[in-house]
Amino acid sequence: MGFTFGSGFPLPLSLGQAVGVGLLFFIALTYLVSKSRRNRLPPGPRAWPVIGSLPLLGTMPHSSLYQLSKKYGPLMYLKLGTTDTVVASSPKVVEAFLKTNDLNFSNRPGNAGATYIAYDSNDLVWAPYGNRWRMLRKVCNIHLFAGKALEDMQPVRQLELSLLVKSLLAHGQRGESANLGELMNVCTANVLGQVMFSKRVFESQGAKASEFREMVIELMVLAGVFNIGDFVPSLAWLDLQGVQAKMKKLHDRFDNFFSKIIAEHQAESANKSKKDFLSALLALRNNADGEGGRLTDTDMKALLLDLFTAGTDTSSSTVEWAMSELIRHPHIMEKCQRELESVVGRQRKLKEADLEKLSYLQAVVKETFRLHPSTPLLLPRMAAEACTIEGYHIPKNARLMVNAWGIQRDPAVWTRPLEFDPERFVGSDVDVRGTDFEVIPFGAGRRICAGMTMGIRMVQLMLATLIHSFDWSLPAGQTPEKLDMAEAFGLTLQKAQPLLALPAPRLPLALYD
Known part of the structure; x- marks a missing residue:
């Protein structure tokens, strides 16, 4: 036994040396294999130069990514521009x-939306994870989302729902169809307005309300665009899609809106004491619970932006999807109305305390969240450090995209996934609050939606009120079977065509006062 050296003559090795060489070879081979496995990226499509796999996303990225996952698997790697991206x-x-x-x-990755709309990530949604983010979340939890805060808001919700019902009754008496998405948006905006700064934002459905909803929808559309500058940072300055310019203009409109609200609130507060969310923020302006630093006017406007856009759009669009499905499935609508009659009857108004007894309606809401998640691709996250998931290497700073829409329509996860069937949740322990990963419309973990509990309650309450108070039909010439259910993609999932429906009262007219 020997090895070759110099001119090629073999030099003898002792048995001990041979064993040593063999051991070193084995260790080196093991290290190389191990390193290869550690750095093995998840499967995915081959990337093109510079733009990577961005063209594969199309106009409906959640749907395109779901189709790609069928080929490459539930953990997929894409090079989007020059950015490492993994899709779950x-x-x-x-x-x-x-x-x-x-x-x-x-943490969340930086992007144009966070920079140009969300006050350079000074808000709750995009703020880096740490003391400041915890402070902002704590403030929101205490003053808006905690159990006591939600209970204290009951009279406000009841008042706004009464006004909503009156508006719908007027539509019905005039024989006019109602734009349900817009009316729901007005209702939720006014609930939030009263809770946050003791003021209704809109007196009624009209030009001002329509303009605000258009602003919210535009924000969601722009935030949902796969902006080339976010994925190829060296090209960001060119603003090739014109997204950044539109974001800056929209930001100015929102900034003026909230600046006016804060100025009016401060002027009114000088004459009388107010107990609302903005008052709490102003009180914390010089001492925001110590660790997270002080609150500035910019911080306050960023929080108001988060709460107004997420709190109004997601709830109103979910109710619009739910009503669309119920109109398409009259037998499900009937079952909801029978349950409401058994719990509430037709001789009194629905109360918030009735909701816990409406198990079938709760199932309808869960099924709506499953089939029509308000955020189809959950807000992105970012790897702080490289790690291994399912045996694959996830690089540091890789973006994580979670395709909730794809999971919630996957036949490997759900039976008859494309059917609207609330029965699947009747008697089921599966919930939408982030512990059951087959249905996660609000996300999960530390960055789960802060307003989840409030959002679920508003959706249940608005939907139950609509079903209990009215019978519903479509405008002349439209049939439930052909109701347009197309999606319009953005950060949130809107109906491409708004739901217009005609309400007819089901209760004694005296109850509508």
């Missing part, structure tokens, strides 16, 4: 990211 498309993979490795994925 199964409950098991999502749990690995948002539960097992949640802390590592608690």
Whole structure:
């Protein structure tokens, strides 16, 4: 036994030397294999130069990514521009990211929306994970989302729903169809307005309300665009799609809106004491719970922007989707109305306390969240450090996209996934609050939607009120079977065509006063 040296003559090796060389060779081979496995990226499509796989996303990225996952698997790697991106498309993979490795994925990547709309990430949604983010979340939880805060808001919700019902009754008496999405938006905006700064934002459905909703929808559309500058930072300055310019203009409109609200609130507060969310923020302006730093006017406007856009659009669009499905499925609408009659009857108004007894209506809401999640691709996260998920290497700073829409329509996860069937949730322990990863419309982990509990309650309450108070029909010439259910993609999922429906009262007219 020997090895060759110099001129090629073999030099003898002792048995001990041979064993040593063999051991070194084995260790080196093991290291190389191990390193290869550690750096093995998840499968995915081959990227093109500079733009990567961006062209594969199309106009409906959630749908395109779902189709790609069928080919490449539930954990997929894409080079979007020059950015490492991983897509999770199964409950098991999502749990690995948002539960097992949640802390590592608690930050969000920078993007044009956070910079140009959300006050350079000074808000709750895009703020870096840390003391400041915890402070902002704590302020919102205490003054808006905690159990006591939600209970204290009951009279406000009841008042706004009464006004909504009156408006719908007037539509019905005039024989006019109602734009349900817009009316729901007015209702939720006024609830938030009264809670946040003791003021109704809109007196009625009209030009001002329409303009505000258009602003919110435009924000969601722009924030949902796969902006080339976000994925190829060296090209950001060119603003090739014109997205950044539109964001700056929209930001100015929102900034003026909230600046006016804050100025009016401060002027009114000088004459009388107010107990609302903005008053609490102003009180904290010089001492925001210590650790997170002080609140500035910019911080306050950023929080108001988050709460108004997310709190109005997601709730109103979910109710619009739910009503569309109920009109398409009259037998499900009938079952909801029978349940309401058994719990509430037709001789009194619905109360918020009735909701916990409406198990079938709760199932309808869950099924709507499943089939029509308000945020089809959950807000992105970013890997703080490289890690291993399902045996694959996830690079540091990789973006994580969770395709909630794809998971919630996957036949491997759900039986008859494209059918609207609330029965699947009747008697089921599966919930939408971030612990069951087969249905996660609000996300999961540390960055789960802060307003989830408030949002669920508003959706249940508005939907129950609409079903209890009115019978519904479509405008002349339209049939439930052919109701347009096309999606319009943005950060949130809107109906491409708004739902117009004609209400007819079901209760004694005295109850509508």
